[in-house]
Amino acid sequence: MKTKISLLFFFLAFSISSAFAHALWIETASTGKKGQAQEVKVFFGEYESNEPDSAAKWFSNLKQFSLVLTAPNGTTKVLTTAPDIRFFKASFTPDQDGTYKLSVVHEVADVYEKAKIEYYAFADVAVGNSKINTAFPATAALTIRPDKHALKVGETSVHQVIYNKTPFAKQKLTVVNAARKAQPIETDAEGKFTFKPEQKGNYFLEAFTEDKTPGNLNGKDYDKVWHLVTYTTEVK
Secondary structure, X not given: OHHHHHHHHHHHOOOOOHHHOOEEEEEEOOEEOOOOOEEEEEEEXXXXXXXXXXXXXXXXXXXXXXXXXXXXXXXXXXXXXXXXXXXXXXXXXXXXOEEEEEEEEEEOOOOEOOEEEEEEEEEEEEEXXXXXXXXXXXXXXXXXXXXXXXXXXXXXXXXXXEEOOEEOOOOEEEEEOOOOOEEEEEOOOOOXXXXXXXXXXXXXXXXXXXXXXXXXXXXXXXXXXXXXXXEEEEEO
């Protein structure tokens, strides 16, 4: 309930309905092994309060999202997903060393509150001697980019937020720790912030911005675009 109240005030500040304060996110283990299947889950709902929506009730065309896997060598493929009760599930089997990037870039088909909604979700899987995978979908206007993957407790990394190919400078975002407590963070002039996990578990990073450019989507006019990005990672 605390999460819903805080998000309600956050989104009302941008004239956004609380009904669309939800986020889309990906969960998977931060490390994998060649030849061993890796499970992936895609959720939609309230992360901090651990309230994912029923997969059967995802609104508009959200269930038609594409989960893209980018391999260390740059090749991409769309993973087949299947609905479960509270998420969609998929799997892949790594066949090379390096970092595999999972991504969802989804444009909601309907206009809400005179806004077009764009969801972006990212997660990384390190396999063997991994290097940073810098590949991001060209259609993702808002991204969160770590300089390290598969972090351990107390290890520091620097993340950069990019919006429309430029640093998301002096902007606020949220980090939800392994205890599901939200911590506000602000990016610097280069769109960067320091991430230092203090305990094991999953971490959820979220950024939002509003673009007041009008347009038309499927015959419906809108006067703004809401961009919401999440990046999730497991800390060991």
